[in-house]
Amino acid sequence: MADPVKRRYDTSRRQEQARENRRRILAAASGLFREKGYAGTAMPEVAKAAGVAVQTVYKAFASKAVLLKAVFDVTVAGDDEDIPIAGRDFIAAIQAEPDAARKIEMYLEHLAGSAPAVWPVQLLARDAAAADPGAAEVWAQMRQEMLTAMTYFSADLMATGxxxxxxxxxxxxxxxWTYHAPEQYELLCLERGWSPERYGKFLRDAIVAAILA
Known part of the structure; x- marks a missing residue:
């Protein structure tokens, strides 16, 4: 009869190895996507950069589009912990703040800080969507998720009166949703050279002027 302690140890070790492989794959894919674009990145290249077999990549991520979405999700969260954005501390702090203008300012400070890492990945999906059905599905999912998030933020702001x-x-x-679109970052920061801080302050002022009494 197999030793249950040894079996638990082996299972734990395999799970940790799978998590480590996933982290390495995501890091490799993130670098390649940014360097070569979505179309220019092949799954075997990701496997080679991550130091794993290509079968390992496909086992963790069924397609390149699924991998792109995972890279985006990890970039938004800042880590690969299984905690949804709605459960993060910065969201709780925004919800606890009673002043609507301060809520917006807190959110835009976070957005501006993460924008240089997050928006280029989302723009990759947008640009790839025209030619790749998988990327088109990912792009549509990203937009729907953001609309849902802004629905919750809107309700939080409405509750302030x-x-x-x-x-x-x-x-x-x-x-x-409109001001949150990655195109704002693309136009102001990537094309016009604004700093993320200036971009964040612009969005804050624009949103406050548009919706607050």
Whole structure:
């Protein structure tokens, strides 16, 4: 009969090895996507850069599009912990803040800090969507997830009672969603050379002016 302690040890070691492989694959894919683009990156290249077999890559991520979405999710979160964005400390702090303008400022400070890492990955999906059905699905998923997140943020802001009279929760959501789009970062930072800090302050001022009384 197999030793249950040894079996648990072996299982734990395999799980840790799988997590380590996943981290290495994500790091390798992130670098290659940024360097060569989505279309220019092949799964065997990712495997070679990660130091794993290509079968290991496909076992962890069924397709290149799935891998791109995973790279995006980890970049947004800042780690690979199994904690949704809604459960992160910075979201809890925003929800606890009673002042609507300060809520927006706190959110935009976080967004501006993460933008140089996050938005280029999302823009990769957008650009690849025209030619790759898998990337198109990922792009649509990213946009829907952001719309959902801004729906929750809108409800949080509406609850303060500090929104302009006449604006509905859907109006506020749409304003947040529009200013949150990666195209804003693309235009201002990538094309016009703005700093992330200036970009964040611009969005903060624009959103406050648009929706707060």
């Amino acid at each position: 500090q929104i302009k009279p006449g604006l509905t929760a859907e109006d506020v959501r749409d304003v947040l």
